[in-house]
Amino acid sequence: MLRGLRGIVEDIGGGVVFMGQVLSVALFKPCSFRSISEQIVKVTEQSWLTTAVAGFFVGAIMTVQFSLQIQQFGALGYLGGLATSGTIREVGPLLIAFMLSGKVGAFTSAELGTMRVTEQIDAIRCLGANPIQEIILPRWLGIVCSSFFLLAVGLMMSIGGGLLMGMFFSGISMQEYVRHIPTIVTSFSILSGLFKCLVFAMVLASICTYKGYTATGGARGVGRAVVNTAVATMVAIVIADWVTSVFSDVALRIVLGD
Amino acid sequence: MIRFDKVKKSFGPKEVLKGISFSVKKGEILFILGTSGTGKSVLLKNLVGLLRPTSGEIWIDGQEVSHLTEEEYLPVRRRCGMVFQHPALFDSLSVYENVAFGLRRHFSDLKESQIREKVMESLNLVHLNGIESKRPQEISYGMQKRVSLARTLAVGPEVLLFDEPTTGLDPITTNAINQLIQELSHKLQTTSIVVSHDMHCALDIADRVIVLDQGHIVEEGDVEHLKQSSHPLVRDFLQEALSAERA
Amino acid sequence: MVEALGRKLILVGQEVHDFASLLVSAFWSSLTPPFRLRETLQQLSFVAWESAPVVLLSVSFAAAVTIMEASFHMKIVVQNDSLVPGFAALLILRELGVVVTALLVTSRVGAGYAAEVGSMQITEQVEALKMLGIHPIRYLLVPRLYASILGLMILTVVANMVCIYVAMLVSQWSLGYSSGSFLMAMRAFVGLQDLLFSVIKAGVFGAVIPIYSIFFGLRCRAGAEGVGLATTSAVVATSVTIIILDFILSYIFSFFY
Numbered sequence: 017m018l019r020g021l022r023g024i025v026e027d028i029g030g031g032v033v034f035m036g037q038v039l040s041v042a043l044f045k046p047c048s049f050r051s052i053s054e055q056i057v058k059v060t061e062q063s064w065l066t067t068a069v070a071g072f073f074v075g076a077i078m079t080v081q082f083s084l085q086i087q088q089f090g091a092l093g094y095l096g097g098l099a100t101s102g103t104i105r106e107v108g109p110l111l112i113a114f115m116l117s118g119k120v121g122a123f124t125s126a127e128l129g130t131m132r133v134t135e136q137i138d139a140i141r142c143l144g145a146n147p148i149q150e151i152i153l154p155r156w157l158g159i160v161c162s163s164f165f166l167l168a169v170g171l172m173m174s175i176g177g178g179l180l181m182g183m184f185f186s187g188i189s190m191q192e193y194v195r196h197i198p199t200i201v202t203s204f205s206i207l208s209g210l211f212k213c214l215v216f217a218m219v220l221a222s223i224c225t226y227k228g229y230t231a232t233g234g235a236r237g238v239g240r241a242v243v244n245t246a247v248a249t250m251v252a253i254v255i256a257d258w259v260t261s262v263f264s265d266v267a268l269r270i271v272l273g274d
Numbered sequence: 275m276i277r278f279d280k281v282k283k284s285f286g287p288k289e290v291l292k293g294i295s296f297s298v299k300k301g302e303i304l305f306i307l308g309t310s311g312t313g314k315s316v317l318l319k320n321l322v323g324l325l326r327p328t329s330g331e332i333w334i335d336g337q338e339v340s341h342l343t344e345e346e347y348l349p350v351r352r353r354c355g356m357v358f359q360h361p362a363l364f365d366s367l368s369v370y371e372n373v374a375f376g377l378r379r380h381f382s383d384l385k386e387s388q389i390r391e392k393v394m395e396s397l398n399l400v401h402l403n404g405i406e407s408k409r410p411q412e413i414s415y416g417m418q419k420r421v422s423l424a425r426t427l428a429v430g431p432e433v434l435l436f437d438e439p440t441t442g443l444d445p446i447t448t449n450a451i452n453q454l455i456q457e458l459s460h461k462l463q464t465t466s467i468v469v470s471h472d473m474h475c476a477l478d479i480a481d482r483v484i485v486l487d488q489g490h491i492v493e494e495g496d497v498e499h500l501k502q503s504s505h506p507l508v509r510d511f512l513q514e515a516l517s518a519e520r521a
Numbered sequence: 522m523v524e525a526l527g528r529k530l531i532l533v534g535q536e537v538h539d540f541a542s543l544l545v546s547a548f549w550s551s552l553t554p555p556f557r558l559r560e561t562l563q564q565l566s567f568v569a570w571e572s573a574p575v576v577l578l579s580v581s582f583a584a585a586v587t588i589m590e591a592s593f594h595m596k597i598v599v600q601n602d603s604l605v606p607g608f609a610a611l612l613i614l615r616e617l618g619v620v621v622t623a624l625l626v627t628s629r630v631g632a633g634y635a636a637e638v639g640s641m642q643i644t645e646q647v648e649a650l651k652m653l654g655i656h657p658i659r660y661l662l663v664p665r666l667y668a669s670i671l672g673l674m675i676l677t678v679v680a681n682m683v684c685i686y687v688a689m690l691v692s693q694w695s696l697g698y699s700s701g702s703f704l705m706a707m708r709a710f711v712g713l714q715d716l717l718f719s720v721i722k723a724g725v726f727g728a729v730i731p732i733y734s735i736f737f738g739l740r741c742r743a744g745a746e747g748v749g750l751a752t753t754s755a756v757v758a759t760s761v762t763i764i765i766l767d768f769i770l771s772y773i774f775s776f777f778y
Contacts, residue, residue: 081612085710243636258582
């Protein structure tokens, strides 16, 4: 138990030092724009289908779960608004980010871990290049950009999935479903959902690059790095979810002035 | 030209190198022999700054290098080329781009035509032609090893460091790589340090041999001296190599 | 062009065939002895006991967020907090409790199994099993299958309890509910059947995890890259399947309320 706790503290410390290195490289020795866009294209191409499918079903699930209860109150008109708002503000970003931590996070940490254990990272250093500048920074920035984009796409798909279920499962027309969306889903909600997506994207990118870069011990070590990445990312995302919710709650109070 | 002075290296509580001192002369082929896990690779990685010694000094041409920063290490790494145990080729790049990788970083003012010339030259040195556009996955393991060597040669190092160059290769490719090491050291006048557990190779091409056991140097000298050694580990190594020769 | 398409189709067909035969042999060998109780219990401790800290920590945070979000929505729609416990408990019991738990277990246990079996495959341990006359799928899958199904069910019940408890604490602290009035308000929305349904979901998700992990683990190609790929594929396939199954099960259960 105590050893596990020490491991976690060491991991967090190591991760902070690592991100400091990435940041200083980003400031003083930026990588080329082309290498970032290559990563963006790669990640997006690999993961858009998974994200879209996940988003669609998350939206559909939320509508199914909400519709029975709201029906009891005779307020089916609010179904569209409530389900959409609930999806965009919390459940959507959370579950879609979980998907991405499996897809993007695990993949990247496997890729970097393989480069580490086959000495490719040492080779980069010996050939006079900085591995953080050459391979970590482009991946980090690429993953942040494309995950943010993918999460946003997933949220849009979730609205579609919810709408479809509203029509076929709850039997309300499209007009009725969308009528209350603008009144409940404020622009602040959308902003707060997108803010969550951005934070999750950064958490995801940081953990998988760190874990992959520091992998040791052959094929088994790569496997271990992937498992640790997936678990650490999910836990960090849940905690980040709470932090951002508190943050946007406070922000809303400040904006409303009470 | 290279001198290790009481170099120690620990990983946590585990001390891998327990005070290693030796020197290498210009142009010679030095073999460092030892069983697996005795810290041979660690020794090489300390020289090029991939690992830093816990204590002790490493001198290259009158310069103490173990305290250099990552930045200051770059010229050292250009002069000391390392050939890794795995081919460690970048699998997203073609063979040509792999060999050109170091050139583009170490010599930023080279023109594309000059790079091309150097890449072809180094591929020639390892007897590989016409595979520049292939990906690392598309060529055999032995070829990958040679491309890896060409990548190291491309930047024109004065010292070549080989980490287990023949491990996991069949006897025929092993011989080819061995001959290549000897050929290069004659042709280019490079100094070579080869880390290996293959006594057979050492007897063939080494000018001098160091035997490492549990973090200490237990035997040092030329091949003739080694054959007279009475150290049990060295005898075991010799017996194995000689019986292979007879067969 | 046509040839390439045909080849691709054959490849996909091969994969579907492989997966189907794994399913059949999993089904058959899980119903016939020997059941290897000791191994199953060891695996159960890995799935349930060792995952518990991570799972419970995560669902607690998820519960706190759910209360905050529910209160945000209720303020807009009905201008007061009276429905918060109900909606939060609904979301937790029917969705978040089981899905968050299942996805976390996927990444810890599923990825772990895929890496483990993948390493066994590339170090020829699976071949060695076959040489000893042991059926690798039966040997590897059956204990893990039972452990995963049972473990996820237990974890889901505990996670739901902890979730509700945290939700109660948070609403006591931020919305001023007493625990009694929270539970009263909650009962209006959810009942014991919700817990039952979530346990059924957990059982189904629990079966999905080791099946995919061992399927991808056994197809692992040599080298560090192969193990990484097998692990990643297992996690992704399992997560997507869990979300889709969750939808289907929610849809079916909605007719029984």
